[in-house]
Amino acid sequence: MRKSYLALISLFFCSCQNSSIHEERVARQQVLLIQSKVSSQPVSNVTESSSLEDFVLFALYNHPKVKAAYYDWIASVEEVTIARSLPDPKFIFELDLQKSMLATIFGLKSDFFGSGKLRLAGRVASSASQAKYFAFEKAILESAFELKKAYFRLDLAVRECQLARKKYELLLQEVQVAQGKNIVGKNTFADLIALDSEKKKMSYDVLICEEKLTVTKKRFQAALGRIQEEEQLIPCLFEYTSAEIKPEFVFSLCLQSNPQLQQMRAELEKANQEVLLAYKSKVSDYMVQIKEDNNSGPVIWSPEIEITLPIYRDKIAAIISQAQAKKEMVTRALNTEEIALGVAFVEKMTDLQIAMNTLELLNNFLKPNAQNKLLAITIDYEVERASFSDVILAQKELLEIEFAIVRAKVLREELLAELNLLVIGTSIEGAPLLR
Secondary structure, three states: OHHHHHHHHHHHHHHOOOOOOHHHHHHHHHHHHHHHHHHOOOOOOOOOOOOHHHHHHHHHHHOHHHHHHHHHHHHHHHHHHHHOOOOOOEEEEEEEOOOOOOEEEEEEEEEEOOOOHHHHHHHHHHHHHHHHHHHHHHHHHHHHHHHHHHHHHHHHHHHHHHHHHHHHHHHHHHHHHHHHHHHOOOOOHHHHHHHHHHHHHHHHHHHHHHHHHHHHHHHHHHHHOOOOOOOOOOOOOOOOOOOOOOHHHHHHHHHHHOHHHHHHHHHHHHHHHHHHHHHHHHOOOEEEEEEEEOOOOOOEEEEEEEEOOOOOHHHHHHHHHHHHHHHHHHHHHHHHHHHHHHHHHHHHHHHHHHHHHHHHHHHHHHHHHHHHHHHHHHHHHHOOOOOHHHHHHHHHHHHHHHHHHHHHHHHHHHHHHHHHHHHHOOOOOOOOOOO
């Protein structure tokens, strides 16, 4: 008879499963959706000929920061199941040594929480899981921004090296002409010394630019998530955009889709559920135990029930006040973040407008004027109304303006990326997101 009871108990242990809550089922469906996107990685490798979109997607699927946030979210979804589940029951085995013969007693013991407590605990964990998801989404958008920032700064570093080399080549031409003039007595030795000093300085500038380029390459590799790669690739062609953002409708999108705000709203929902759970501290919990003794004669069943008595009103009030205070704290933090987001939006929009105005000034006015100036000086040089140094100076001025155009374009792209990804929270096509 005893063996049959033990078999029933073993069957009970093997077949038990807690009932899931709606929020848990939704979270698991979201996990399956993201896992299907992660498993079908759209870009497995990148080369010098890869597009900016390919570089971004490669970083999103391979960067350790994104993977860490992804697994942190997965772990938080599993926490929902743990939070809404009953504690493990306990199997009881007792030996009674006071009788004339050895007697054994078997039993089962389990704890039960008051009505609705486990469901609310599951909802608290579910809200925390949603906050973790938005942290994952934020990590994706931040990684995309860092990749774009490193991408465009790599182009800037390449152009800066090209500018330094061209200026050095022009200086060498100027030195050569000055040496010829010195031979025929049209130049002083002091001029040659000054040019030689400038030559040393320019050669040092070229070296500094090349060192900066090496660091920028490393940053680009790090943004791709492959810092240990020995090969440091440079894209063959850098892609720029002319997209503009209209401020009249974008700020509403910030409030809706900014990942930081979404994360804080999930934390606020978690705080709301914690308040409801705190009110449940007034409800009693239970412990149920049953023992079986069939050593002598018929089987004797000994049931036992323990009930907690939440009688300490000050403790209950403190638990509720603590949860309400946390809710108020999260609410005020959310309001602060909304205000900061509004300020950041205005600042970035202003910086973007300044960058675009600067770019327009350089392209439409300063560059054409520098080109016309170089053309005029070249003509004057041919008729000996200008010196070769004047031609070199005009060429340097044009090169500086062309580099300033690239710098303004890079700044515009960085501001656009920051507005789209970090401030507004625009979704990225092909990214492992729920939207």
